[in-house]
Amino acid sequence: MxxxxxxxxxxxxxxxxxxxxxxxxxxxxxxxxxxxxxxxxxxxxxxxxxxxxxxxxxxxxxxxxxxxxxxxxxxxxxxxxxLAPERGKLSAIQDAFCEKHAMQCGYCTPGMLIACHALVERNPHPDEAAIREAISGNLCRCTGYQQIVDAVKHATGAKSGAHD
Amino acid sequence: MKAAAFDYVRPDSLRETLELLEQHGDDAKLIAGGQSLVPMMAMRLTRPALLIDINRLAELKNLKRSAGSILMGAGTRQRSVEDDTALHAQLPLVKCALAWVGHAQTRNRGTVGGSLVHADPSAELPLAALILDARLHLKSKAKGERELPVSEFFLGPMFSDTGATECLTAIEWPVWERQGTGAAFDEVAIRHGDFALASAAAQVQVDAQGVCLRANVGAGGVDGVPRAFPAIAERLVGQRLDNDDLLRSVAVDATATCEPGNDPHASAEYRRHLATVLMERVLRQAAWAAAASFEGSK
The missing domain is CATH 3.10.20.30 (Beta-grasp domain)
Structure with a gap:
């Protein structure tokens, strides 16, 4: 060609x-x-x-x-x-990522946020298994995923696990 | 890694698609969900001159339900099957298999037909189709419609009996009687959603006394094509399935016919081990699910 x-x-x-x-x-x-x-x-x-x-x-x-x-x-x-509702504001998930320190280097963060947003849109109160399934297609080499799971739980009002 | 240059066309109808295929043959490639094709193009494992996008063709997304079978358009998205709970009751094995197919991001694009045509020996939907003995409907401009059982469709790794000018249009899934039927799928992968090192699937039907009326079992990732073992599974018919020795003997004999490869992820021996363990496990789980299907009606 x-x-x-x-x-x-x-x-x-x-x-x-x-x-x-x-x-x-x-x-x-x-x-x-x-x-x-x-x-x-x-x-x-x-x-x-x-x-x-x-x-x-x-x-x-x-x-x-x-x-x-x-x-x-x-x-x-x-x-x-x-994802943010307006300039200068964060969505509930984005805010929870800050709150729960769900990022370190930040490389995976945009993809994680998208995956978590999509999950909460479909399922406003996901359990831990659903959260882990939803982010299973996203690699994170820093957090060990736990804080990301915590952030989604935090944003959706679920109780965090015993590690807190 | 970027794909080599290609021309792109998005036809509005199947007829137009088949005309384009007739005209361009091997130079053209159909793209549906693209979840296998686009990575292969990115790695330049394939470089079609023309990409024909059938992703939006409504004709390929029809779903016709009848008592004994379901005719599913080849372009049906994996995610829409995952979301269709009525379909799960009729095709329990497909539901079980989908939980292992890629990730939410890939199932949102990936299609059922695309997965079959791609013919990855470790893919879940080809194995489910084999276990259920699905029939495939293909179409080309010159030869018209052709139907074949899926057992004749997989020819080798990433190689299915799809002619250069043909398009898979529909998958006809046999529906087993709901009561007494149970299915299970299991696999081992390095990461959930990755290619399976080995996978196994089973669907069984039992009567109210727990005696097996019908059974099939198979394994993926342990040969050049997904494998089903209807003749070996036939041994279960007339038997009660709460017999671990019986289930194990079926799994062992089925595995003995497989020729898995060695690669950096797993040795052939390990894949064989997995196939045996997983086939025994899915048979047991399918039997439990089959028995449980009577509970609501008692």
Whole structure:
């Protein structure tokens, strides 16, 4: 293929329709970061293992490295930048992550927040097993996951475990 | 790691899809959920010249329920099956299997048909389809419709009997009688949701006295294709299933026919060990679930 062919797309990102011309091979995460400069979504493995690039597509968490931007044409995408209710405020989950020290290096945090948000949307009072299942697709190499589980429990009003 | 350049088209109908496949053949690749294909493209294990996106084709998402079977569009998302509790009652093994398929993020995109066509020997849905003896419906422009049992579909690792111009359109899942039927799925993976080192699945039907009427068991990750052992499981028919020696002998004999590979994650010997332990376990769990299905009606 000698000439680069571009495709026109329009994706609603964090409530705003963004139009662009992309190469079909551009992944959704590269589009978000490099074209829209929404660098909150992190790139980890680029092949669907680490979950750092998780975003919501039409409300459901997906890995934005395993989806081409052209596939999101006409769909609605929410990134970590779109989770807070308004500028300067944090969502309940984001606040709980601070409260419970659910991050250290912060690399996995955007993906974790997306996964936890999606969980609470579907299940407002998850038990610990549901929380662990919901974040099972996201790798964290710092926290040992416990504080992340605690944060979700904190945000959803569940009692934390005996380790507190 | 970025995919090689390709052209992209999103047809509006199955007819258009089949025309494109006829025209481009091996140069084209269908993309449904893309949860296996996109990583393979990122690693340049595959580099199609044309990607045909069938992800939004409503024709591939139909679900037709009848008494004896369920005809499920190949493009049905794994997550929508996971959310369909009525379907769980009819296809208990599919429900059990889905709990092990990837992660929420991948099940939101991944499709049932995509998983079958991809034919990963350690994948859960292919194993469930084999145990239930599902039938597959494929379509191409030149040859029209073709049906085959899933037992003839998996040809080797990542290799299914899907022609270059064909599209898997539907999966016909046999439904077992609800009362007396129990299913179980179990696996060992390095991390929950990762590829299984070995997996096992079973579905059994018992009468009110606990005597087995019907049974099938199988294992994944222990051969080039997922394996089901209907002939060995037949031994359970007419027997009570609360007999650990019987269940173990089925698991041992089934494992003996498998040829697992060695890789850095697990030796062949370890995979064999897992297959035996897991098959015995899922048979026992399926038998418990089958017995429990009578409790509500007594």
């Amino acid at each position: 000698s000439k680069i062919k571009l495709t026109s797309i329009a994706i609603k990102v964090n409530g705003v329709v963004r139009e662009a011309q992309v190469e079909p091979r551009t992944t959704l995460v590269d589009f978000l970061r490099d074209t829209l400069f929404l660098t909150g979504t992190h790139i980890g493995c680029e092949h669907g293992v680490c979950g750092a690039c998780s975003v919501l597509v039409d409300g459901d968490p997906v890995r934005s490295c395993c989806m081409f931007a052209v596939q999101a044409d006409g769909l609605s995408v929410t990134t970590v930048e779109g």
